[in-house]
Amino acid sequence: MNASERGTLWQRLADAGLVSGDAPALTGDGAAWYIRAMLGAAAWIAAVFLLVFIGMAMKELVRTNPAKIATGLVVCAGAAVMLRVFTGPFVGQLGLALSLTGQALFAFGMLNLFDHGRLPGATPMFVVAALEVLLVIAVPNVVHRVICTIGAVLALAYGFWGAGLGMLGLPLAAAAFVVVELDVARLARWPRLYPAIGVGLALAIAAILPVQVAGDEFYFWRARERDLLFGPRFADATMGVVFFGASLWLVAKAGVARGTSAHFAALAGALALALVSVGVPGLSAALLILLIGFATSQRLLSGLGTLALLAALARFYYTLSATLLVKSAILLATAAVLLAFWAVLRRAGKEADHA
Numbered sequence: 239m240n241a242s243e244r245g246t247l248w249q250r251l252a253d254a255g256l257v258s259g260d261a262p263a264l265t266g267d268g269a270a271w272y273i274r275a276m277l278g279a280a281a282w283i284a285a286v287f288l289l290v291f292i293g294m295a296m297k298e299l300v301r302t303n304p305a306k307i308a309t310g311l312v313v314c315a316g317a318a319v320m321l322r323v324f325t326g327p328f329v330g331q332l333g334l335a336l337s338l339t340g341q342a343l344f345a346f347g348m349l350n351l352f353d354h355g356r357l358p359g360a361t362p363m364f365v366v367a368a369l370e371v372l373l374v375i376a377v378p379n380v381v382h383r384v385i386c387t388i389g390a391v392l393a394l395a396y397g398f399w400g401a402g403l404g405m406l407g408l409p410l411a412a413a414a415f416v417v418v419e420l421d422v423a424r425l426a427r428w429p430r431l432y433p434a435i436g437v438g439l440a441l442a443i444a445a446i447l448p449v450q451v452a453g454d455e456f457y458f459w460r461a462r463e464r465d466l467l468f469g470p471r472f473a474d475a476t477m478g479v480v481f482f483g484a485s486l487w488l489v490a491k492a493g494v495a496r497g498t499s500a501h502f503a504a505l506a507g508a509l510a511l512a513l514v515s516v517g518v519p520g521l522s523a524a525l526l527i528l529l530i531g532f533a534t535s536q537r538l539l540s541g542l543g544t545l546a547l548l549a550a551l552a553r554f555y556y557t558l559s560a561t562l563l564v565k566s567a568i569l570l571a572t573a574a575v576l577l578a579f580w581a582v583l584r585r586a587g588k589e590a591d592h593a
Contacts, residue, residue, distance in 0.1 A: 273327075282335050284332060285331075285332050286335070288336075289336075303348075303351040306347030306350075307348060310343030310344030311340070313336055313343065315340075317336040320336070321377050321378070321379045321382060322377065330379060334381060334385075337373070337377070341366075341389065344366065345393075348362035360397045360398070363393045363396050363400060364397045367393035370387070370393060371386075371390050374387055374431075380433075380434045383435065384437050384441070387434065387438025388442045388445065391407070391411045391439060391442035392442055392445060394410075394411075395408065395411065395446050404473075405472060406472075407446065408477065409476035409480055411442055412526055415436060415443060415527075415530065418436045419530045420484070420487050420488070420530070420534075437539070440527050440530075440539055440542055441542070443527065444523075444527070444546055447520045474515065474516045474518075474519055477523050478511075478512035478513065478522045480522070481512050481522045481526045481529070482512040484526060484530065489505065503579050507575075507579035510575050510579070511576075514568075517568070518551070518554045519550065520546065521547070521550045521554070523546065523550075524546035524547035524549070524550050525547065527539055527546060528546075528547060
């Protein structure tokens, strides 16, 4: 968008009463996208050579687990300072590459230090999650915050798993995603922090879904099924509760009057989807991301939710837990219910327009 287009857009927003005052100054160095891409690629190449040099010249820094942890913390601190003080695509990508390397060294050192078998224990994963949360707050880089949010959620999820709490991390991440995306007051207070965290939470939920969807198909379900406090069915049920709660929040934000046909139709449709999702692993999480993306006009979340929805339905249709006739009947009944609710909502909307 050039200066003329920015001025026109700002004037349209001012005429609509959405903004006031002068247009904000254009930030960034104004370089073309291909120049920024080349600088970013050069930064990653420089980071790789720098890390290879450090690994070859100073082997003692990564030989033992405590050395890996200390080196990882030092590299993360240096990358954080670089990303906070300096600007530009080259420095930004170089700092991002160094930070990811430092996080990997720290995580590997912690996991090896507390290695007790095939599955990671709770203690190292919670420590890694704490580091990721600190980096999310300390480093004001959007991509870095998204990646660190994903790392924090995954570490917490596997930490809960190692503590015998099963899939507790998935509904907790979903609840945090709803709060971050729909709490307008906090979004306005931290406009550069919360959107990045929201995208990171959505991507983390999509990353956890394959584990939750697989269920008994993965060997570690069978190996620790009796030791888990919250299994895959718990995750399905709680995700349905989170989806229904998000629907209630959005209906209230939309200003739909209680007792109207539109209000009952919206709540009944959300409840029906929440109940159906209990029998379809991954469906409620996909619907939640899609719903939030549509409500907040974020195409990234809408696209991610659509892909997750297609994956959940395809996996459910081709799984061997039920016959194709039964699954086809369930999908057909769900579609009929949704179409009925759509008709009610459309009629209520027309009545509201005439009124």
